[in-house]
Amino acid sequence: MDPRTKPYQPGRHFLHIPGPTNVPDRVLRAMDRPTIDHRGPEFAALALECLDGIKAVFQLRAGHVFLFPGSGTGAWEAALVNTLSPGDRVLMFETGHFATLWRNLASKFGLQVDFVAGDWRHGVDPRIVEERLVADRAHEIKAVLCVHNETSTGVTSRIAEVRRAMDVAEHPALLMVDAVSSLGSIDYCQDEWRVDVTIAGSQKGLMLPPGLALTAVSEKAFTASRAARLPRGFWAWEEMSEANQAGYFPYTPATNLLYGLREAISMLVHEEGLDRVFRRHQRHADATRTAVRTWGLELVCAEPTEYSSSCTGAFLPEGFDEVRFRALVLDRFNLSLGAGLGKLRGKAFRIGHLGDLNDLMLCGALCGVEMGLAEFGVPCKGSGVQAAMDRLRQPV
Ligand code: PLP
Numbered sequence: 536m537d538p539r540t541k542p543y544q545p546g547r548h549f550l551h552i553p554g555p556t557n558v559p560d561r562v563l564r565a566m567d568r569p570t571i572d573h574r575g576p577e578f579a580a581l582a583l584e585c586l587d588g589i590k591a592v593f594q595l596r597a598g599h600v601f602l603f604p605g606s607g608t609g610a611w612e613a614a615l616v617n618t619l620s621p622g623d624r625v626l627m628f629e630t631g632h633f634a635t636l637w638r639n640l641a642s643k644f645g646l647q648v649d650f651v652a653g654d655w656r657h658g659v660d661p662r663i664v665e666e667r668l669v670a671d672r673a674h675e676i677k678a679v680l681c682v683h684n685e686t687s688t689g690v691t692s693r694i695a696e697v698r699r700a701m702d703v704a705e706h707p708a709l710l711m712v713d714a715v716s717s718l719g720s721i722d723y724c725q726d727e728w729r730v731d732v733t734i735a736g737s738q739k740g741l742m743l744p745p746g747l748a749l750t751a752v753s754e755k756a757f758t759a760s761r762a763a764r765l766p767r768g769f770w771a772w773e774e775m776s777e778a779n780q781a782g783y784f785p786y787t788p789a790t791n792l793l794y795g796l797r798e799a800i801s802m803l804v805h806e807e808g809l810d811r812v813f814r815r816h817q818r819h820a821d822a823t824r825t826a827v828r829t830w831g832l833e834l835v836c837a838e839p840t841e842y843s844s845s846c847t848g849a850f851l852p853e854g855f856d857e858v859r860f861r862a863l864v865l866d867r868f869n870l871s872l873g874a875g876l877g878k879l880r881g882k883a884f885r886i887g888h889l890g891d892l893n894d895l896m897l898c899g900a901l902c903g904v905e906m907g908l909a910e911f912g913v914p915c916k917g918s919g920v921q922a923a924m925d926r927l928r929q930p931v
Contacts, residue, residue, distance in 0.1 A: 544869045548870075549870040549903060550887075551871060551887045552873045552874075552885070553686045553845060553886075554686065554890070556742060556891065557896075558795075559799075568791065568794055570790050573784065573787060574783065578782065578783070579782025579783060581797060583782040585793050585796050586600055586779055588804065589602070589749070592719055592804060593714075593723065593733055594725055594809075595726050598725070598726075598751060598752055598754060599752045601613070601749065601751075601752065602796075603747070603769070604746060605746075606736050606748055607713070607734060609770065610734040610736065610749055611637050611640055611734055613750045614711050614734050615646065615765065616767040617752075617770065618731075618759050618760055619646060619678065621644070621645045621764060622646070623677040624646070624648075624649060624676050625641060625677060626649045626679045626708070627651070627680045628653055629650055629651060630659060631655045631690065631876075632685075632879070634682045637680065638650050651663055655878055657836075657837060657838050658685070658691060658692030659692040661696035661697050665700035665701075668701060668704035671706065674706065674708075676706070676708050678709040682715075683712050684714070684715075684843050684846070686845075688836060689836050689843040689847045689885060690843060691717065691844070693841065694712055697728075698730070709755065710731050711730070711731060711756075712730045713734045716843075716845050719739070719740025719741050720812070720844060720890070721740075721813060730753070731755050731756035732751070732752050733749075735750075737795075741803075742799050742890045743792055743795045743799055744795070746792050750772070757772065757776075819844075819897050822897060822926040823901065823923065825922045826919030828919075829915075829918065829919040830908060834847065834848065834849060835847075835848030835883050836848065844888075845887070846873065846886065846888065847885065847888065848873075848879065848883045848884070849883060851913060855912075857884045867906070872885065872904070873885030897923070897927075898920065898923065898927070901923050905920050
């Protein structure tokens with residue numbers, strides 16, 4: 536139906552794509568302020584508070600965080616152009632659609648990508664990381680690039696084990712991790728895992744609108760950026776770092792998003808607390824998987840130790856098109872579900888359960904899926920909603 540002629544749908548829209556996520560009213564209110572002079576003292580105080588406060592979310596004590604106006608794709612680019620030189624070899628893993636897009640971007644910059652093929656149902660295999668790095672005696676591989684939570688499939692790679700594999704191989708490559716759909720939702724420890732560059736965006740676990748591209752950078756990666764030769768302008772860390780010292784930016788920052796970020800940091804770190812945030816996401820993910828299994832659908836993630844706490848991918852049975860299913864659910868129940876991306880288009884849909892979410896919001900979304908499956912004629916074994924409610928009634 537043409538959205539311009541669609542009648543008004545009363546009630547709240549249910550946004551259950553795996554990002555952008557629901558922006559809490561508190562964050563919306565925090566951003567609803569006049570934009571101030573980004574060269575004045577009030578702005579500097581705001582920026583310094585954000586730059587310092589956000590480190591806790593990355594679980595990073597030393598190092599630098601850069602907050603660019605942009606999206607996750609920009610942060611991917613920032614990570615590459617600041618640390619690497621033309622022709623450098625990098626090791627990447629085909630975990631899904633986003634890993635493939637990042638690979639494509641790396642190739643556009645003339646990097647030589649060793650892209651380990653995958654089935655889009657498993658995460659990065661730490662044994663292959665070790666094998667490839669041990670075989671690289673000349674240390675030609677300059678970086679290992681992994682997507683922590685593959686949003687297109689609902690598979691979370693075991694980054695701690697990837698780091699251990701790199702240590703066993705005694706290889707000096709940088710470790711760069713895309714945490715776009717895990718930061719602020721799934722435990723992510725930049726210091727402990729010695730991640731050199733973390734890539735993130737504002738629109739997922741941070742509960743903000745799209746518009747910020749974040750990179751969190753170790754001292755090792757920051758030092759590497761001084762010698763790296765890929766051309767960079769907008770994304771240059773060094774210029775950003777100089778300006779950030781005093782709370783300023785080399786160009787116009789996303790001022791109102793920083794108001795929102797300050798509020799979101801307070802909610803995640805100081806009020807709910809990261810441990811509770813992670814447990815809440817695990818519980819919602821578990822309830823969602825319980826629902827999917829009870830309906831009789833197959834999870835995209837084939838490895839239980841890699842189940843994602845922020846999104847769940849589920850296959851529809853053969854002959855049922857995910858694109859038409861989501862269109863029906865949107866039209867009938869005002870519920871947005873995640874699309875099947877890349878190789879999964881037409882086959883699997885995704886339920887986003889990250890960001891500002893509680894039990895009843897999740898149940899509402901699962902009700903929409905269950906009613907949608909019935910209307911679409913998908914044979915279901917049982918009530919996933921009832922099974923999810925039973926799970927949610929149990930203690931955490
Ligand atoms: N990486 C992951 C894991 C993502 O989920 C996305 C987007 O959903 C991106 C990168 C790209 O980010 P953006 O769309 O903000 O450019």
